[in-house]
Amino acid sequence: MTSFLILALLILVAGIVAVPLASRFGLGSVLGYLLAGMAISPLLALLGVDVEAMQVFAEFGVVMMLFIVGLELEPKRLWDMRGKLFGLGGGQVVLTTLAITGIGLLNSNPWQTALAIGMVLALSSTAIIIQTLTEKKLLKSEGGEASFSVLLVQDVAVIPMLALLPLLAMPELYGAGGGQSGEGGHGGLDLTAGLPIWLAALVRIGAVAAVVGIGIYAIRPLFRYIAAANLRELFTAAALAVVIGIAVLMSLVGLSPALGAFVAGVVLATSEYRHELESDINPFKGLLLGLFFITVGAGIDFVLASEIWREVVFWAAVVIVSKFIILLGVGWFYGLRKQALWLFCLSLPQAGEFAFVLIAFAVANAVFDNALADLLLLIVALTMLVTPLLFILYEKVIAPHYIGKSEREADHIDEENPVIIAGSGRVGGIVNRMLQAAGFNTTVIDYSSRQLEISRKFGFRTYFGDATRPDLLHAAGIDKAKLLVVALDEREQIDKLVKYAVKHFPDLHVTARAVDRSHVYELWAYGCRDIIRETYDSTLRMGRSAYEALGMDRQQAVAAKDAFEEMDRRAMREVADLYDMDIPFDENEALIAKVKELRAEWDPIMREQMDEILNRGQ
Structure with missing residues (x-):
């Protein structure tokens, strides 16, 4: 118990210290968490912490994040995005896989290994991108929606990739560090593993249909039942049970838990319990996502990185540049321009968290040897570390270039x-x-x-x-x-x-x-x-309605509102001359003192006026 508390305290303190510092310098919370993980990595090693096992747990934050994203996307809006999903998303995955496969072949890798590398590095980081786009309020921009479309297709693409990787096994790697395990892509029980391909596909389609059915027919009655108990903590428990249950169902049939959570969120986007679900899950999502980023930073093998850092930096640059060029071409072809195109290209060129899953699965199925897997893990980690810096480049250099520039010429005023x-x-x-x-x-x-x-x-x-x-x-x-x-x-x-x-x-x-x-x-x-x-006039009307709700008639309420308004306007006029633009409003001592003086002088007068108004009706 003590060791667990020490570990929890260490992680929380690292996040509390690093994230505000990173945010203050404009680096964003994601880079703050990554740096926190790198800083505490030696301590975690000293404590004998299994970072990979902790990362598997922390990945549930990605599941929760996609559930919340789904809650904000109504099915109609998702249908309207179908062009971006199939065009942008599908084009990016296919072209990036082919391009990196080609680079792998040029580097003298067998075609099986090259194709596996292409699939691993074609995926981007859903966790980093959505978290950063949300923080910077860019998720619903044109470039943000395009990036999200690609991420959604990538999450779906994990499924065929997991099915294809065992077919790329290389017999010479068995017994040489690969092929230790044949477990599914998520490191757990897969009930479809021994089934024929067509039957496994039917089972998985049935599981997705079950998620849709649960969202439509079971969630509302469940929450109505819980609402009768009038206990907030039960709503929180039920919300977590819904997300965890869907994740378990998806994992049992070999699908991505994050994909299942997203589907459930979309189904519930029109539910009256949408905001309740979102508010209950948000705190857990934030904590687990922070933990996930910390584990990514802590999982970097600094000893190996120091030995092969040139190779890691070179191939990380190759990955980022290759994906950027492909994203530029695909985005331009599908109509993205100016800052939207820049945001799209700078959001997605890194490798993602699913790469860790695919690399482990490839080693287990004798597609990679351990040396190549270690190199790929460092490349993936470095590209993820660079991503917040690319967002800073967009925010500080590119976006300001377009501020004040319209997408079209101003109209001629005649x-x-x-x-x-x-x-x-x-x-x-x-x-x-x-x-x-x-x-x-x-x-x-x-x-x-x-x-x-x-x-x-x-x-x-x-x-x-x-x-x-x-x-x-x-x-x-x-x-x-x-x-x-x-x-x-x-x-x-x-x-x-x-x-x-x-x-x-x-x-x-x-x-x-x-x-x-x-x-x-x-x-x-x-x-x-x-x-x-x-908001002043509408607030005065609301105050007048409050007077009436508390027993005043309409004439009294209007008179009381007018008396307050007159006093407030006179006070503002006297205070305005003390305003100093060089001093923050809440730090202007002279202004604050004047407000206190006026309150002490005018509050008794205001009370007398109100009493007089109330007595008129008696």
Whole structure:
């Protein structure tokens, strides 16, 4: 028990120390976990820890991750992705396998070994890529969805690869370190191992159908039954039981547990229990994924790596460059361009965690000798270590190159109206409708192609372009306009446009959207005097409804709301002059002291006003 606690403490401390440091320097949590594993590797060896056995356990984090990804993908959306799945995914797997097989043949390997190497290195790391894309909020981008499509096909491709590897066995390797075991690809019992191929295929199809049936017909009644007990921990236990049960079923028929979990997640994507399942499983997924990355870092054989590091670095570079070129060609052929293509190519050129499974399976079936297997393991580990650095390259160098550059040229604005509205989303769109209903002509500019198309479908004319660009503003007639409504979504864009308009057009009335109270003070400091907090009015209405729910009639509730609003606006005006853009809002001592002073002065007055309002109805 003591040794287990020491091991758990060591791993947790390593993660707690390394991950925040890595994140602070922009390296991401994945690289932090990998470095933590490398740092504690000598200690794990000293404690006699079986890192490979720990990694098998930690791989369950990948299963949970794919289950959660499936929960966010409705079947209709998955069907809409079928082109990417078969085209991008299938093309990448086949072409990469052939390319690396060819390189293996040029390196004088037998064709069986070369093909096995090609299959092992064709796969990418689902764990690293999805975790990193999710962290950086890129999973639902065009490049992120393309990468996910390839990963999903790769997970499916593991199945035929496991079936094909035993056929590549080389008799001369038996008794020379290979062929020790004939177990399935996941290191456990495979009930289909002794069946004819056609029957094994039917059993596996039946297992997938069973997962779909369980998701449709069994999960909802199960959770309704558990809900009757009104115990949160039972939901958590049930969620884990669902994922573990599906993983066990998939493993027993020789399929990827991660694939089964993904299918179950897709089936449950329309369930009313989707968010409950996701919130219950997320903490376990995060811990196990972190443990998995730590075991990858700790599993590196540094002694061997120091002896053959040139060979490892060379072949890791060959793998990354080869896969990058193939990804570039496949992505371009299927319509990816610019930053989406870069993200796609830089996400997937590494080898993945399934490579560890395939390498062990190949050794067990006399396809590789131990020396080649050790070299491949180091190559796989190095490519996985490099992946976070490729994401940093994308984030720091490539993505900024495309910021501010539209995918299409800005529209030519051929009218000058007294009102210019920057942004046509949920704020700007309503303002535009209100003004047009009152007979005012408006010029609406929006940078979102999707929002533009939606507006045009409903008959509203919107110009495509970046409203913060001075040339576009002049084309819209800002020098003659009476009103500029800044309804953009991003705080930085709002600030940029407000500063420019207030500075260069002092007679122009600027009405600006603010995201929160501190943003109001910041816009006030820029010189804007008509600032609307985006959630303020709706919050006041909610407060009014709360008054009514607690017994006030409508007239009293409206009066109480108005009294609070008047006091709040007066307080904001007095505090605004103390705002300093060089000092964080919550560290400005003078501002904080003023707020406390006003509260002490005005709270009793506010209470008297409220009591007076309540007494009117009596």
